[in-house]
Amino acid sequence: MLFAVKMDVDLPVEMDPEVKADTLAREKAYSQQLQRDGEWVHIWRLAGRYSNLSVFDVADNERLHEILWNLPLFPYMNVEVTPLATHPSDIALLRA
Amino acid sequence: MLFAVKMDVDLPVEMDPEVKADTLAREKAYSQQLQRDGEWVHIWRLAGRYSNLSVFDVADNERLHEILWNLPLFPYMNVEVTPLATHPSDIALLRA
Amino acid sequence: MLFAVKMDVDLPVEMDPEVKADTLAREKAYSQQLQRDGEWVHIWRLAGRYSNLSVFDVADNERLHEILWNLPLFPYMNVEVTPLATHPSDIALLRA
Amino acid sequence: MLFAVKMDVDLPVEMDPEVKADTLAREKAYSQQLQRDGEWVHIWRLAGRYSNLSVFDVADNERLHEILWNLPLFPYMNVEVTPLATHPSDIALLRA
Amino acid sequence: MLFAVKMDVDLPVEMDPEVKADTLAREKAYSQQLQRDGEWVHIWRLAGRYSNLSVFDVADNERLHEILWNLPLFPYMNVEVTPLATHPSDIALLRA
Amino acid sequence: MLFAVKMDVDLPVEMDPEVKADTLAREKAYSQQLQRDGEWVHIWRLAGRYSNLSVFDVADNERLHEILWNLPLFPYMNVEVTPLATHPSDIALLRA
Amino acid sequence: MLFAVKMDVDLPVEMDPEVKADTLAREKAYSQQLQRDGEWVHIWRLAGRYSNLSVFDVADNERLHEILWNLPLFPYMNVEVTPLATHPSDIALLRA
Amino acid sequence: MLFAVKMDVDLPVEMDPEVKADTLAREKAYSQQLQRDGEWVHIWRLAGRYSNLSVFDVADNERLHEILWNLPLFPYMNVEVTPLATHPSDIALLRA
Amino acid sequence: MLFAVKMDVDLPVEMDPEVKADTLAREKAYSQQLQRDGEWVHIWRLAGRYSNLSVFDVADNERLHEILWNLPLFPYMNVEVTPLATHPSDIALLRA
Amino acid sequence: MLFAVKMDVDLPVEMDPEVKADTLAREKAYSQQLQRDGEWVHIWRLAGRYSNLSVFDVADNERLHEILWNLPLFPYMNVEVTPLATHPSDIALLRA
Numbered sequence: 001m002l003f004a005v006k007m008d009v010d011l012p013v014e015m016d017p018e019v020k021a022d023t024l025a026r027e028k029a030y031s032q033q034l035q036r037d038g039e040w041v042h043i044w045r046l047a048g049r050y051s052n053l054s055v056f057d058v059a060d061n062e063r064l065h066e067i068l069w070n071l072p073l074f075p076y077m078n079v080e081v082t083p084l085a086t087h088p089s090d091i092a093l094l095r096a
Numbered sequence: 097m098l099f100a101v102k103m104d105v106d107l108p109v110e111m112d113p114e115v116k117a118d119t120l121a122r123e124k125a126y127s128q129q130l131q132r133d134g135e136w137v138h139i140w141r142l143a144g145r146y147s148n149l150s151v152f153d154v155a156d157n158e159r160l161h162e163i164l165w166n167l168p169l170f171p172y173m174n175v176e177v178t179p180l181a182t183h184p185s186d187i188a189l190l191r192a
Numbered sequence: 193m194l195f196a197v198k199m200d201v202d203l204p205v206e207m208d209p210e211v212k213a214d215t216l217a218r219e220k221a222y223s224q225q226l227q228r229d230g231e232w233v234h235i236w237r238l239a240g241r242y243s244n245l246s247v248f249d250v251a252d253n254e255r256l257h258e259i260l261w262n263l264p265l266f267p268y269m270n271v272e273v274t275p276l277a278t279h280p281s282d283i284a285l286l287r288a
Numbered sequence: 289m290l291f292a293v294k295m296d297v298d299l300p301v302e303m304d305p306e307v308k309a310d311t312l313a314r315e316k317a318y319s320q321q322l323q324r325d326g327e328w329v330h331i332w333r334l335a336g337r338y339s340n341l342s343v344f345d346v347a348d349n350e351r352l353h354e355i356l357w358n359l360p361l362f363p364y365m366n367v368e369v370t371p372l373a374t375h376p377s378d379i380a381l382l383r384a
Numbered sequence: 385m386l387f388a389v390k391m392d393v394d395l396p397v398e399m400d401p402e403v404k405a406d407t408l409a410r411e412k413a414y415s416q417q418l419q420r421d422g423e424w425v426h427i428w429r430l431a432g433r434y435s436n437l438s439v440f441d442v443a444d445n446e447r448l449h450e451i452l453w454n455l456p457l458f459p460y461m462n463v464e465v466t467p468l469a470t471h472p473s474d475i476a477l478l479r480a
Numbered sequence: 481m482l483f484a485v486k487m488d489v490d491l492p493v494e495m496d497p498e499v500k501a502d503t504l505a506r507e508k509a510y511s512q513q514l515q516r517d518g519e520w521v522h523i524w525r526l527a528g529r530y531s532n533l534s535v536f537d538v539a540d541n542e543r544l545h546e547i548l549w550n551l552p553l554f555p556y557m558n559v560e561v562t563p564l565a566t567h568p569s570d571i572a573l574l575r576a
Numbered sequence: 577m578l579f580a581v582k583m584d585v586d587l588p589v590e591m592d593p594e595v596k597a598d599t600l601a602r603e604k605a606y607s608q609q610l611q612r613d614g615e616w617v618h619i620w621r622l623a624g625r626y627s628n629l630s631v632f633d634v635a636d637n638e639r640l641h642e643i644l645w646n647l648p649l650f651p652y653m654n655v656e657v658t659p660l661a662t663h664p665s666d667i668a669l670l671r672a
Numbered sequence: 673m674l675f676a677v678k679m680d681v682d683l684p685v686e687m688d689p690e691v692k693a694d695t696l697a698r699e700k701a702y703s704q705q706l707q708r709d710g711e712w713v714h715i716w717r718l719a720g721r722y723s724n725l726s727v728f729d730v731a732d733n734e735r736l737h738e739i740l741w742n743l744p745l746f747p748y749m750n751v752e753v754t755p756l757a758t759h760p761s762d763i764a765l766l767r768a
Numbered sequence: 769m770l771f772a773v774k775m776d777v778d779l780p781v782e783m784d785p786e787v788k789a790d791t792l793a794r795e796k797a798y799s800q801q802l803q804r805d806g807e808w809v810h811i812w813r814l815a816g817r818y819s820n821l822s823v824f825d826v827a828d829n830e831r832l833h834e835i836l837w838n839l840p841l842f843p844y845m846n847v848e849v850t851p852l853a854t855h856p857s858d859i860a861l862l863r864a
Numbered sequence: 865m866l867f868a869v870k871m872d873v874d875l876p877v878e879m880d881p882e883v884k885a886d887t888l889a890r891e892k893a894y895s896q897q898l899q900r901d902g903e904w905v906h907i908w909r910l911a912g913r914y915s916n917l918s919v920f921d922v923a924d925n926e927r928l929h930e931i932l933w934n935l936p937l938f939p940y941m942n943v944e945v946t947p948l949a950t951h952p953s954d955i956a957l958l959r960a
Contacts, residue, residue: 001252002140003275004149005336012301013876013939031185042138042151044098044180047925048869048932048945052183053100055138060193060252061335065277068336075301081336083195083275084140085257087148089127097924099947101816108781109204109267143253144197144260144273156865156924157815161949164816171781177816179867179947181929194332196341205396205459223377234343236290236372239445240389240452240465244375245292247330276332279340281319289444291467293528300493348385348444349527353469356528363493369528371387371467373449386524388533397588397651415569426522426535428482428564431637432581432644432657436567437484439522468524471532473511481636483659485720492685540577540636541719545661548720555685561720563579563659565641578716580725589780589843607761618714618727620674620756623829624773624836624849628759629676631714660716663724665703673828675851677912684877732769732828733911737853740912747877753912755771755851757833770908772917799953810919812866812948820951821868852908855916857895 001057002041002084003064007077008051026072034067055084097153098137098180099160103173104147122168130163151180193249194233194276195256199269200243218264226259247276289345290329290372291352295365296339314360322355343372385441386425386468387448391461392435410456418451439468481537482521482564483544487557488531506552514547535564577633578617578660579640583653584627602648610643631660673729674713674756675736679749680723698744706739727756770809770825770852771832775845777818794840802835823852865921866905866948867928871941872915890936898931919948 011020034040042055058064068079086093107116130136138151154160164175182189203212226232234247250256260271278285299308322328330343346352356367374381395404418424426439442448452463470477491500514520522535538544548559566573587596610616618631634640644655662669683692706712714727730736740751758765779788802808810823826832836847854861875884898904906919922928932943950957 001254003253004140011939028185032187032190035185035187043183043186044100045183045929046945047179047181047929048943053178053180061195061275061277062193064275065333065335075299079336081275081334082149083143083253083256083273084149085143085253087139087141089124089131090139091128091131094128097926099925107267141257142273143257144271157867157947157949158865160947161813161815171779175816177814177947179925179928179945181925196332203459220377224379224382227377227379235375235378236292237375237449238465239371239373239449240463245370245372274341275335276341277335279331279333281316281323282331283320283323286320289446291445349387349467349469350385352467353525353527363491367528369467369526371445371448371465373445388524395651412569416571416574419569419571427567427570428484429567429641430657431563431565431641432655437562437564466533467527468533469527471523471525473508473515474523475512475515478512481638483637541579541659541661542577544659545717545719555683559720561659561718563637563640563657565637580716587843604761608763608766611761611763619759619762620676621759621833622849623755623757623833624847629754629756658725659719660725661719663715663717665700665707666715667704667707670704673830675829733771733851733853734769736851737909737911747875751912753851755829755832755849757829772908796953800955800958803953803955811951811954812868813951815947815949821946821948850917851911852917853911855907855909857892857899858907859896859899862896 001060003056003058004082004084005054005056005064005068006046006051006080006082007054007071007073008049008079009073009077010050011076023072030070030072039063039067097156099152099154100178100180101150101152101160101164102142102147102176102178103150103167103169104145104175105169105173106146107172119168126166126168135159135163193252195248195250196274196276197246197248197256197260198238198243198272198274199246199263199265200241200271201265201269202242203268215264222262222264231255231259289348291344291346292370292372293342293344293352293356294334294339294368294370295342295359295361296337296367297361297365298338299364311360318358318360327351327355385444387440387442388466388468389438389440389448389452390430390435390464390466391438391455391457392433392463393457393461394434395460407456414454414456423447423451481540483536483538484562484564485534485536485544485548486526486531486560486562487534487551487553488529488559489553489557490530491556503552510550510552519543519547577636579632579634580658580660581630581632581640581644582622582627582656582658583630583647583649584625584655585649585653586626587652599648606646606648615639615643673732675728675730676754676756677726677728677736677740678718678723678752678754679726679743679745680721680751681745681749682722683748695744702742702744711735711739769828770823772850772852773822773824773832773836774814774848774850775820775822775839775841776847777841777845779818779844791840798838798840807831807835865924867920867922868946868948869918869920869928869932870910870915870944870946871918871935871937872913872943873937873941874914875940887936894934894936903927903931 031040031043039056039058040054041057044053046053056064056067058067064081068074071077127136127139131139135152135154136150137153140149142149152160152163154163160177164170167173223232223235231248231250232246233249236245238245248256248259250259256273260266263269319328319331327344327346328342329345332341334341344352344355346355352369356362359365415424415427423440423442424438425441428437430437440448440451442451448465452458455461511520511523519536519538520534521537524533526533536544536547538547544561548554551557607616607619615632615634616630617633620629622629632640632643634643640657644650647653703712703715711728711730712726713729716725718725728736728739730739736753740746743749799808799811807824807826808822809825812821814821824832824835826835832849836842839845895904895907903920903922904918905921908917910917920928920931922931928945932938935941
């Protein structure tokens with residue numbers, strides 16, 4: 001089941017550099033593991049912004065929430081979730 | 097070059113049924129041709145809304161505008177365009 | 193899987209009375225069937241507004257979209273969808 | 289009398305961990321007591337956000353305000369209150 | 385139980401003059417009856433706008449919705465409802 | 481001359497308890513004196529929010545500003561002012 | 577007593593030219609009479625918009641509402657009213 | 673050339689009293705000098721808010737920016753600029 | 769003197785084709801004449817929208833308003849005007 | 865490929881003066897180098913605001929993001945990116 005998720009990051013300018021580096025490293029590892037697992041299927045940077053647009057493929061709302069809530073950057077993020085469905089013009093339907 | 101595009105459709109309730117059917121058929125064909133050509137790489141329905149979230153992979157802004165401007169449903173749409181860039185956590189970078 | 197859905201209805205003042213009565217009757221029957229089926233689990237009127245707040249319990253996003261898209265009042269509605277998850281303070285968790 | 293209440297929580301990142309743990313424990317106990325008492329009838333997490341959607345069944349506006357004002361997390365919350373009424377399509381009306 | 389209600393009226397410019405006059409006369413009579421009954425306790429015009437700010441004193445949400453839904457101008461209105469409670473600084477508390 | 485005034489209070493969580501208690505006591509005394517003087521004619525709490533809706537009856541805009549500017553909580557408030565006029569449906573007009 | 581008033585005009589494109597010309601002529605005459613009377617003390621066009629920013633000097637809110645409600649263009653306008661007071665830096669205070 | 677400028681001031685509650693008094697004194701002197709010079713032609717307080725509405729008469733955009741940028745309170749302000757033009761109903765045109 | 773102007777066009781879907789073609793032709797000729805005259809110095813299409821971002825170099829606010837008010841598409845446009853000034857980092861300042 | 869970029873700067877009032885001066889100097893040098901390189905083709909100050917409107921001419925979205933992300937003031941900025949395309953009324957098309 002697919003969800004579009006937009007994440008805007010707002011790190012305090014005066015954040016401790018070590019805490020920041022550690023948080024960002026953990027965020028990256030966390031994201032990449034979920035990408036390898038096939039749950040975090042797309043991640044794009046929004047050009048010119050500290051934001052990303054991602055697409056998740058998860059079992060249900062519970063799993064989506066669990067993933068997002070445990071993001072190392074979650075306390076610094078604003079998150080918007082949009083549930084997606086198949087579009088009737090999608091050519092993938094022609095192949096099915 | 098990737099762009100996220102959100103399209104919200106607002107068809108008049110009293111639209112002529114034939115005009116509507118024809119417009120929707122042309123929209124579908126137009127979209128599917130661009131999907132086959134590899135320029136319209138994702139199209140998802142927003143659950144519960146007459147809207148889609150799409151991702152385009154085009155040569156430049158001119159081509160993106162040309163594609164969107166010529167959508168048969170363009171006069172009935174509100175369109176939001178967001179330029180995308182590679183995210184540093186994307187595992188595709190590890191394979192490069 | 194639960195979703196909160198807010199629906200705002202905007203019927204044209206000059207709508208044909210028979211079309212209106214028929215549409216409202218079909219909307220009611222449609223809603224009540226889904227309530228009986230256990231997919232439309234709550235429906236409340238927003239006091240003083242032509243709007244409702246509903247909770248759906250559906251298999252996935254696809255089914256949610258199918259239900260909402262086929263509402264007889266859908267062409268007259270603005271719809272907001274919010275995916276819900278279990279809250280850690282919910283006492284239902286204590287009984288589990 | 290029913291009210292939908294949306295609560296968005298914004299805890300300071302640098303909040304003292306003991307104060308935070310204590311506040312969250314008191315919030316949970318407070319919520320669960322009201323759930324057991326039948327005044328806090330639903331509580332759902334908004335997937336991907338530090339927010340909840342709740343439904344309260346209280347005697348009047350005074351009681352609703354008393355409950356919300358005394359939430360241990362109230363100073364950290366933005367709260368939206370929506371009074372609810374019976375929807376004419378609710379099948380509960382058919383059983384009455 | 386008190387509610388503040390803001391009503392913004394938007395009559396079509398081309399509304400039939402007789403329908404308009406009749407609707408406005410019925411609105412006025414309806415409002416004045418509820419004022420005499422003690423349920424519509426304040427009504428003020430917002431200076432420079434086709435809007436009013438009103439305060440209702442009703443038994444519950446159901447009654448508030450019933451009153452507002454049956455306003456002759458309801459189909460032409462946008463309505464915002466705000467539930468009110470006693471303010472701790474209100475000197476009426478000193479007299480109680 | 482009547483004005484509706486909505487005041488939203490936002491006290492810093494870490495405010496010194498004595499300063500806070502003193503400010504709130506002065507605010508209450510200030511408000512109650514103006515209520516006794518007949519200039520602050522209504523004050524209601526917005527259920528579930530640290531906000532009030534008030535109605536002032538003052539000589540002119542200058543006096544309204546003087547009252548609001550000198551609120552002990554003014555530096556912590558967002559204030560919205562709406563000038564009110566007599567509504568033609570007000571039954572007070574029938575008694576005049 | 578001074579009020580800033582912003583008026584945005586939205587005339588239907590298909591408005592009857594005679595009705596339009598007559599309405600605009602009456603609006604102009606109405607405005608100019610109030611300017612001569614000293615109640616409409618400033619009127620400026622917002623560059624590039626069908627809008628004006630005006631300042632009124634009137635006895636009270638009732639008179640302000642009466643003036644605005646009777647604008648020939650009122651049914652086509654959105655109106656925002658802001659009550660003004662003397663600014664402590666105004667050099668007019670030094671001359672008083 | 674005229675510009676309407678709305679300035680909203682947001683001073684930190686914990687601002688050093690001497691710095692605050694000095695900044696406000698410099699702001700007042702700066703404003704009054706420009707009023708005497710004929711460039712700051714109107715300044716009104718917005719009733720109930722720490723804001724002003726001003727009108728400037730300056731040679732061009734460069735001069736307007738220079739004036740606003742050098743306001744002692746500029747770092748604490750949100751500023752909105754609206755370029756003004758002559759309104760065709762202005763009776764000043766009849767005298768020209 | 770420079771101004772950034774954003775214009776959003778909203779033509780009625782059912783607009784008479786001849787009126788539309790004529791209006792668009794006049795708009796184009798009008799724009800191109802002003803470009804040749806050096807007053808309309810930039811015009812860009814917003815990719816995916818029926819909008820443009822333009823920069824004007826005009827004598828004053830009066831001239832800017834005159835140009836925009838007389839756009840053949842003006843009745844179908846929403847227009848936002850932003851006065852521009854020299855930026856201190858502009859390398860044109862180094863050449864001066 | 866052209867992009868309009870609006871940057872709003874929000875420096876903390878209590879920023880260390882040396883850090884501030886250094887950051888601003890690096891921002892200026894960075895901007896001027898990109899102007900000389902032909903990628904930052906326009907930069908204008910928004911009159912009365914700590915903001916600029918810029919136009920970039922870059923190879924693609926990746927390069928645009930790289931430029932903006934590395935702005936010394938980026939952590940203090942809100943950035944809005946708008947992709948631009950050729951406007952059909954642009955007289956540059958007549959010369960091509």
